[in-house]
Amino acid sequence: MSSDSADLVVADGMPLVWLGRWQGHNKMKRRVYGPELMETFCRETGSKYRHFFYGGAPGVADHLAQVEHERYGIQIAGTYCPAFPAAYRRGTRGKCRGRWKLPLLTSCGSA
Numbered sequence: 001m002s003s004d005s006a007d008l009v010v011a012d013g014m015p016l017v018w019l020g021r022w023q024g025h026n027k028m029k030r031r032v033y034g035p036e037l038m039e040t041f042c043r044e045t046g047s048k049y050r051h052f053f054y055g056g057a058p059g060v061a062d063h064l065a066q067v068e069h070e071r072y073g074i075q076i077a078g079t080y081c082p083a084f085p086a087a088y089r090r091g092t093r094g095k096c097r098g099r100w101k102l103p104l105l106t107s108c109g110s111a
Contacts, residue, residue: 010037042072050077057081 010032020028042051051074053061061079068074 010034038068042068042074045074047073047075050075052077053079055081 014031017028017031051065051068053065053076055061056064058081061081065076065079069076
């Protein structure tokens, strides 16, 4: 699984928090809301990292990357909005792998 080598994997959904609590992880206070995490990360790190925006409808990642660049001065490494889930069948995981050591924020939830 690609998340096995990730530095950070978060529970973006209350059912995951409930399951975690049920399994004994009582310090889980709330879910991690993806847009809130992304906004905070971009604001706090500024131009320290290059960011690759992946996912969404055509043009969404481009627009978001531009907005975050204008707000926080982040560096944009690229964007990609594949048709999901067909992208995985075509092997698009290599689109950004091995090119840079950079944050990759993905969203595979509902639109």
